[in-house]
Amino acid sequence: xxxxxxxxxxIEVSGPFLAVPVLRDxxxxxxxxxxxxxxxxxxxxxxxxxxxxxxxxxQLPAVHAAWIEEVLVSALEIDETVLRRDATLPEQLKVSxxxxxxxxxxxxxxxxxxxxxxPLLLIxxxxxxxxxxxxxxxxxxxISPADRMVALLRSTGCSIGIxxxxxxxxxxxxxxxxxxxxxxxxxxxxxxxxxxLRAFVSLLxxxxxxxxxxxxxxxxYERSLKYxxxxxxxxxxQVRRAVEVLVQALDRADQDRNRELLRDVDPQELxxxxxxxxxx
Numbered sequence: 001x002x003x004x005x006x007x008x009x010x011i012e013v014s015g016p017f018l019a020v021p022v023l024r025d026x027x028x029x030x031x032x033x034x035x036x037x038x039x040x041x042x043x044x045x046x047x048x049x050x051x052x053x054x055x056x057x058x059q060l061p062a063v064h065a066a067w068i069e070e071v072l073v074s075a076l077e078i079d080e081t082v083l084r085r086d087a088t089l090p091e092q093l094k095v096s097x098x099x100x101x102x103x104x105x106x107x108x109x110x111x112x113x114x115x116x117x118x119p120l121l122l123i124x125x126x127x128x129x130x131x132x133x134x135x136x137x138x139x140x141x142x143i144s145p146a147d148r149m150v151a152l153l154r155s156t157g158c159s160i161g162i163x164x165x166x167x168x169x170x171x172x173x174x175x176x177x178x179x180x181x182x183x184x185x186x187x188x189x190x191x192x193x194x195x196x197l198r199a200f201v202s203l204l205x206x207x208x209x210x211x212x213x214x215x216x217x218x219x220x221y222e223r224s225l226k227y228x229x230x231x232x233x234x235x236x237x238q239v240r241r242a243v244e245v246l247v248q249a250l251d252r253a254d255q256d257r258n259r260e261l262l263r264d265v266d267p268q269e270l271x272x273x274x275x276x277x278x279x280x
Contacts, residue, residue, distance in 0.1 A: 041070075068166065085109075089106065108122075109123065110209060122149070122152060124148065130165045146172065
């Protein structure tokens with residue numbers, strides 16, 4: 001992997017993620033940085049939150065909410081003009097699942113206020129001790145927080161979501177009819193490995209959901225999938241040609257030996273054997 005995107009080794013990824021050539025194209029100058037002083041402020045707020053969690057502080061709910069707000073506002077620059085919560089959440093984001101006796105809705109949503117509050121990013125916030133991968137009950141629905149977000153995204157048609165317990169920040173990409181992917185950042189690493197924070201900001205800062213389509217996060221996923229498909233197709237063509245060259249060489253060797261070398265070998269079996277060798 002190229003040195004300019006080594007941060008990819010420091011996050012957890014499941015499923016197709018952003019391709020390095022696409023990242024290079026959209027970030028030609030490298031990862032974005034926070035304004036001066038903001039990284040230090042974010043770190044102080046995290047340490048206050050971490051202390052409150054470890055000591056089971058009575059004020060933890062308020063401290064937890066303040067930490068989530070700090071990340072969204074200071075790091076990602078999401079302000080009240082595009083953020084919806086509680087009573088301001090659009091009704092189309094409240095998904096009823098009568099078979100489970102539950103309604104699923106985001107805790108927060110980033111919307112496009114100039115386009116009928118079109119949802120751009122949905123956010124679920126959990127308590128600090130919640131495992132985002134473990135199945136738990138939401139009334140009549142037994143599901144993990146990660147998969148709960150997938151269900152919400154696919155029901156609303158919004159492809160991007162964030163699930164967080166304060167420590168782990170999971171980016172979920174769940175376009176309708178396509179493979180789901182998860183990428184997780186850990187806030188404790190943001191101070192130790194600043195590149196991970198810069199990557200988080202570069203991909204999820206609010207401008208990544210506005211502006212030119214080619215720079216928007218959903219488009220980056222689409223371009224990455226197309227790139228990966230093109231690479232797979234190109235590799236497949238290279239393997240096919242290599243197998244043909246190998247089979248032709250064996251045929252010439254067989255001819256030199258008066259067709260005794262491959263006398264008992266079926267042509268299909270020979271091709272499959274050549275393919276097996278090349279795939280290794």
